[in-house]
Amino acid sequence: MTEPTAPARAEIVVDLDAVRHNVALLRRHVAPAAFMAVVKADGYGHGMVEVARAAREAGADWLGVATLDEARALRTAGDRGRLLCWLAVPGERYDDLVAADVDVSAYSVAQLEEVAAAGDRVGRAARVQLKIDTGLARGGATPADWSGLVAAARGHERAGRVRVTGLWSHLVASDDPDHPANAAQEAVFAEALAVAEEAGLEPEVRHLANSAAALLRPAARHDLVRCGLAVYGLDPAPGHTARLLPDLGLVPAMTVQGRLAMVKEVAAGSSVSYGHAWVADRDTTLGLVPVGYAEGVPRAASPGAEVWVAGRRRPLRGRICMDQLMVDLDGDRPAAGEPFVLLGPGSSGEPTAQEWAEAVGTISYEVVTRVGGRLVRRHVGGSVDGAGAR
CATH class of the missing domain: 3.20.20.10 (Alanine racemase)
Incomplete structure (x- = not known):
C-alpha cells in the first residue's frame, strides 16, 4: 500500500502560467x-x-x-x-x-x-x-x-x-x-x-x-x-513602473509557503528567540514557522517583515534562526499544521517579495534568488505540476 503524500513542511511554488503571461505581455509591450x-x-x-x-x-x-x-x-x-x-x-x-x-x-x-x-x-x-x-x-x-x-x-x-x-x-x-x-x-x-x-x-x-x-x-x-x-512578475523599478505603467499587469510567479510546526502561549514579559531581542508586552500566542536563514530568509528581516497565517499578516518576533522563526498570532490559536505564506503575489493579502526586500533594505532580486536551501520547489501551471528537491 502506498503511503499518502504529506503536505510539504515548506516549499516554493512557481506558477508557470504566470511566467507565460508575463513573457507574452512583455513581448507585446516591447514589439x-x-x-x-x-x-x-x-x-x-x-x-x-x-x-x-x-x-x-x-x-x-x-x-x-x-x-x-x-x-x-x-x-x-x-x-x-x-x-x-x-x-x-x-x-x-x-x-x-x-x-x-x-x-x-x-x-x-x-x-x-x-x-x-x-x-x-x-x-x-x-x-x-x-x-x-x-x-x-x-x-x-x-x-x-x-x-x-x-x-x-x-x-x-x-x-x-x-x-x-x-x-x-x-x-x-x-x-x-x-x-x-x-x-x-x-x-x-x-x-x-x-x-x-x-x-x-x-x-x-x-x-x-x-x-x-x-x-x-x-x-x-x-x-x-x-x-x-x-x-x-516582479517590478524592476519600484515607485516608477506603477506611476508610468499603472495597468501593466505583471503577475508574480513565486509563492513560499508551508505549515506551522507549533502554536504556543506566552505570557507578558516572556522573551523570545536568541538574545531575547523581543519581549512580549502582553499575553499572546506565537506560531513556529519551520524556515530560517538556511532557507534564505534574511536574518535581518526581524523586526519588520510579516508572514500570512490564518487570514492575517503576522509580524515576526525575535531573531530569525537557522531553521525557524516565530510570528505573533496576537492571541489567535490556529492548530499546528495551519498553512502559512511567507511571500507570494500579494493578491490575497500575503506579503510580497518586494515587501520583504523593503523590510531588509535590499531588492526583490536578492529575495527570490536567495530563497531555497531545504525548501522543495514545485512547479504548477499549464501541463506542468511536479516537485523536485533543490
Whole structure:
C-alpha cells in the first residue's frame, strides 16, 4: 500500500502560467524588438529549465544566462533556440558551446581569441557577441579598447573563425528612468555601434535594455531587450513602473509557503528567540514557522517583515534562526499544521517579495534568488505540476 503524500513542511511554488503571461505581455509591450528571457541563477530562484520552457512556449526569441555551465544545462535539457551566455574566466572551454550553437560574449581581444580557437577545434565559426562597458564599470570592453576588439573580431570574421552576432551593454540606473546615466550610456552605446558599423560588422542584434529600460525607456530597446526580473512578475523599478505603467499587469510567479510546526502561549514579559531581542508586552500566542536563514530568509528581516497565517499578516518576533522563526498570532490559536505564506503575489493579502526586500533594505532580486536551501520547489501551471528537491 502506498503511503499518502504529506503536505510539504515548506516549499516554493512557481506558477508557470504566470511566467507565460508575463513573457507574452512583455513581448507585446516591447514589439517590434525581439525578446530575451533571462533565466540565469536558476531562473532567479524559480527553476531555470522549467522557466526557460515556459518562456519559449510564450514566444521568447532568446534565452539569456550568465555562466557557461548554465548554457550547457539548457542545451542538455533540450533547448535549441537562440541562447546567449556572458560570463567566463580565462581558461574556460567553449568548444561544446560553440558546437551547440550557443552565442558567447567576448569582453577583450584575449577572450575573443579563446572563443575563436574553440571554433577552430570544433570546425565551425563561433557565434560571438561583443560587449562594451558604457558606464557600469563591470564586464565589457572600455570605450578606449572597443575599436581594438571590434577590429580583431572583424579580422576573425573575415577568416571564418567567428560570426559576430550581437553588440551589447548594460545600464547602471534603469530602475530610475530620470537618472542622467541612462542618457549618457545610450550615447556611448550609439558611438560604439557606429565604430562597429564602420569596421564592417553586421550583427543580428544590438541590445542595451534590461527589464526596467524595456518597460520605461523605449529608445533603449534597439533590436532586442533582455528581461529578467519582469519575467517573474516582479517590478524592476519600484515607485516608477506603477506611476508610468499603472495597468501593466505583471503577475508574480513565486509563492513560499508551508505549515506551522507549533502554536504556543506566552505570557507578558516572556522573551523570545536568541538574545531575547523581543519581549512580549502582553499575553499572546506565537506560531513556529519551520524556515530560517538556511532557507534564505534574511536574518535581518526581524523586526519588520510579516508572514500570512490564518487570514492575517503576522509580524515576526525575535531573531530569525537557522531553521525557524516565530510570528505573533496576537492571541489567535490556529492548530499546528495551519498553512502559512511567507511571500507570494500579494493578491490575497500575503506579503510580497518586494515587501520583504523593503523590510531588509535590499531588492526583490536578492529575495527570490536567495530563497531555497531545504525548501522543495514545485512547479504548477499549464501541463506542468511536479516537485523536485533543490
